Amino acid sequence: MNPFDSPFRVSLGSAVFVLGLVAFSSLPPLVIGASTGAVVVGFRVFLDVLTGETSTSESLWIHLPAAGYYISFAAMAAMVHFRRQMAAPIRAGVMGAALDFLANGCELAIRYGMGESFPFSGHMLVVLSLFAILRSFCVIGVYNMWMTKHVRSLAEARKEELERLMMVNSGLYEEMVYLQKSMALMEDMTRQSYDLYSRLVEGKPVEPRIALDLAEHIHETKKDMQRIFAGLSKLIGRQSGRGRIPIAELCAMVIRANEKYASLSGKAITFSYHGQIDLATDQLYPLLSVLNNLVSNAVEAIRKNGAVELRARLEGNGLVIEVEDDGPGISADDIAWIFQPGFTTKYDRRGNPSTGIGLTHARDISQALGGHLQLVKSEPGQTVFRFVVPTSRLLEAQTDAFQNEHPPVPPQGAHLV
Template identity: 35%
Template sequence: MGQPLNRHPYIQILLVAVVTAIAGEFKINPYAGDIFRIGLGSSAFLLFLLLFRHLPFILTGVVTGVSVLLFRTGLDLAGTDFTILEIVTRHCSAMVYYIVFAVLMRVIKERMDGFHPLVLGAVAAVIDLLSNEMELLTRLLVLGTTSFRLNEWTYLMAIAMLRTYFTTGLYSSISVSQLRLVQKEQNRRMEQMLGFGSGLYGEVFYLQKSIGTLEQATLDSYDLYRSLKDGGELANSRQVLHITQQIHEVKKDSQRILAGLTKLVDREVTGDMPLSGLLRFTVKSNQKYADMLGKNITIIQQTTSDYATASYIPLLTLLNNLTANAVEAIKDTGIIYLNIYEKEDMTVFTVTDSGGGVNDRDRELLFEPGFTTKFDDEGVAATGIGLSHVQDIVRLFEGKITVSNAPYAGGAMFKIAIPTKNLRKEE
């Protein structure tokens, strides 16, 4: 495969030269005869220099000037009876214009990013005017033409201002469009990172719990082995010891996996995020989830507290889990309310839906591992670890989660209250 175009600056310089030479033939003649021509070549050349900052300006100006001279010479040779010397003499001033223009643009090249668009347009107009003066001086020396009257110089300056402001305005529009595309791509990658981080955090959290369970299982198994051995049941004790060793190996493998995942989380998930950002991401991701399920669900968010937190990934895990459950609880059409506010020294998160609510008999078992009220079309139960997961994370932050029915919405309301000091990023 070929290399990208920006790795071949000489091809770009040639492209600039050719396009400028062709654009220069689309022109107007503000003065009688063919003494001075104002064409689109100047605007095209300025636009190229603004867009291709990495090119060597002076070399680009020389190549462009020579190309314009050769192009116009070729056209005149094909359509007039002038000699080649006469033609070159008539058009050499155009070559001077592009060279001088490029040299002056090189002078301000390092400072262009700091110019306001209006200032950049004014500076470019001055450069255009000076380049035109050098072109006229060249014509005066070579062809012996006289200088222009004052009103003609004024008109020339007006043309320079109009041409450069049009070009810098076009350049600014292109730059804004590029920035919007870059921002859109950054937002897309941020959403992917947040979704990845939220899911990965949940897996890491439960792997940590599993390792603790395996550790306890290893201890219990070893105690059983000692008991059987002391009781003289050697055959059974050896079998239990073998099981203990296997559990221990699984625990070590899990620890190695956990170490790798933890490093990945630390690398991918850094910085902080305002609480309003958590809600925006939660709404966007779960709106897509609702659309995927073919449900017409409106998600309404409200934030009365909007401090920054470094714990946004576990909070996203909580909100995504509860909001996804709310989406699943709504049959076809409904509303979900997401709310964040502070009450005394607690930050409160609520997720309320217009689904069927929670039965009183299920409320005490709702956060138990393995409990579920969700079954698919074939009657197969869901894993039921979601709300247990949520409760464990809430406890990790020394918080509390409660569930109740919401009469105003018609469904369930999950409320999470976490000490603000455990979430707020210190200034």
């Protein structure tokens, strides 16, 4: 509209500009104002040239003051922090109307200074005020409708996420019950297996029923583990496929698992890994078994606060991984016995001894891989275990027979030396 029968015009296009000024909060207001002013002037000049009504220079002279509206509005909006007022719609509408009125006044002042004449009257002020109010509250209305829709979308998304988390939590609680049952069953099986081993070593008669009971318990545990794995896979939403894994990532897995174990035990332990090794392996389960035994033993040895460090390096044709902790160390009398089956210095709260086969199991896995496990140093404040395995074995594909013979050992403390 041309309310004063002159090149000065008002339109709802300015409302779109104000909406963009609010929506694109990442851009400075003056950048938006100057860009919009340049585009508006260029478009109007293009239309005049296209219709052939005026020359390019004359059209540019006529429409150049229009950029003053957008630049002045943006400058004033930046000064009063107009974007922050959008949380209060009425106040933002009034402030927007005032800025619109003043910006129109700036454009009229520019045009007046360039020689255009306007009939300044109360009617002109009323027209400018009405258009300012109309455009400002139009912007506020559209903005709030958009925000309302956005908030509703977020609320729906959060509701769906909350429902999903509740289902996950319910599923995890169910799996935890089965896992606790399996842990208790495996602890009993470990003790029964060691008792069977002791009787066989001593040449004492063994009832066949004992072996059958163990087989039944193992079968039940296997079924529980399958059910737990299926349940967790469904909750996570993907099947976990095992392939080659870098040594650094494997050590990180061990550290993450034992960080949770230490936290659950009420201990403040700092874990670290040092090693620059470009080596990946299929031997995930046996390596996890050995490292989890060593690191969880270190966690159990530390009383309250301490540190556990994993170091990996290539030495000759072998991979060397050392696990060091700053716990109290192993007494000199016990060092010669730590790899013997059944030897333990740990007891639970009820006074029951651990089965003492954790380090024996880790040593056997090391030897099965063609390597070895040894205690390098143990004194108060420093205990170091060294695990060495040939790199040629790490590059081999892990066979199912080996997996079945040496399953992964989780970081549990009840059955580790």
